[in-house]
Amino acid sequence: MKAHQPIGVFDSGLGGLTVLREIRALLPGEDLLYVADSGHAPYGDKPTAMIEARAFAITELLLARGAKAIVIACNTATGAAARLLRTRYPIPLIAMEPAVKPAVERTRSGVVGVLATRQTLASHNFSVLLKRVGSGAEVLLQPCPGLVECVEGGDLDGERTRALLTGYLDRLLARGADTLVLGCTHYPYLTPLIQEIAGPGVQVLDSGAAVARQVQRRLSEAGLLADSERLGEERFWTSGDPADMHGLMRRLWGNEVLLRHLGEDTAPRTTKASAALALEPV
Numbered sequence: 001m002k003a004h005q006p007i008g009v010f011d012s013g014l015g016g017l018t019v020l021r022e023i024r025a026l027l028p029g030e031d032l033l034y035v036a037d038s039g040h041a042p043y044g045d046k047p048t049a050m051i052e053a054r055a056f057a058i059t060e061l062l063l064a065r066g067a068k069a070i071v072i073a074c075n076t077a078t079g080a081a082a083r084l085l086r087t088r089y090p091i092p093l094i095a096m097e098p099a100v101k102p103a104v105e106r107t108r109s110g111v112v113g114v115l116a117t118r119q120t121l122a123s124h125n126f127s128v129l130l131k132r133v134g135s136g137a138e139v140l141l142q143p144c145p146g147l148v149e150c151v152e153g154g155d156l157d158g159e160r161t162r163a164l165l166t167g168y169l170d171r172l173l174a175r176g177a178d179t180l181v182l183g184c185t186h187y188p189y190l191t192p193l194i195q196e197i198a199g200p201g202v203q204v205l206d207s208g209a210a211v212a213r214q215v216q217r218r219l220s221e222a223g224l225l226a227d228s229e230r231l232g233e234e235r236f237w238t239s240g241d242p243a244d245m246h247g248l249m250r251r252l253w254g255n256e257v258l259l260r261h262l263g264e265d266t267a268p269r270t271t272k273a274s275a276a277l278a279l280e281p282v
Helices: 017-026 048-064 075-088 100-106 118-122 124-136 147-152 159-173 187-198 208-221 242-253 272-279
Strands: 007-011 032-036 069-072 093-095 111-116 138-143 179-182 203-205 234-238 259-261
Touching: 007 017, 007 048, 017 032, 017 208, 017 242, 032 048, 048 069, 048 075, 069 075, 069 208, 075 093, 075 118, 075 124, 093 208, 100 111, 100 124, 100 179, 100 203, 111 118, 111 159, 118 124, 118 138, 138 159, 147 159, 147 187, 159 187, 179 187, 187 203, 234 242, 242 259
Parallel strands: 007 032, 007 069, 032 234, 069 093, 111 138, 111 179, 179 203, 234 259
Antiparallel strands: none
């Protein structure tokens, strides 16, 4: 691996852009590759085996395009596939961890609410995290079906999104939660609405910035940090329809993007099996 090679980042859809933004802010010299697996989103209601297969296929595609490190910018994919990916690929592989530890440290009421997908909350990774850092407070788990679809549809503050969030938050606030953990990378786009519903006395935490710092640390340890004198570039792919997704991705990213389908510019290293898995619907 060479320092000039890019960092590969993937998510079930567009939520991982919240992590990509933090990486870009901290590491302006790095080239970034981003895959939105929107053709198969959301992951939160999919079988573990399917999520593992998607994670392996996308990792192969990113490595084929020269990625020196992989960031799983998806809590559900982290829970389903991070351990297996680490056994197969001897490169820096950085995954998500919901901000339960800082939430437990900051709560004043002693009650923390975690908003996440069902798959994330049921994962081994999350269970281990709770045992490791969750004993200092009462941690309430709130699965949030439908929120990823709202974000993927560009509905960040509409009636359906507001109604879903109100129902989920009411259950946590009624039990005294004063600190909320966003356990899905899509949810930071809903932070303004969450704050409006929950009120000014409730803290809302996500782990995007912490993941970016971990990327920086791991690359530094491996001698793989890019030259900070240059400005890095971003490249974007999706397993969905680029024409349908382009406008929303541009809106969420905040700049113009060139969005390609995963089938375009596939590097020669990619195997037929992994390419087929990346392109065929599940």
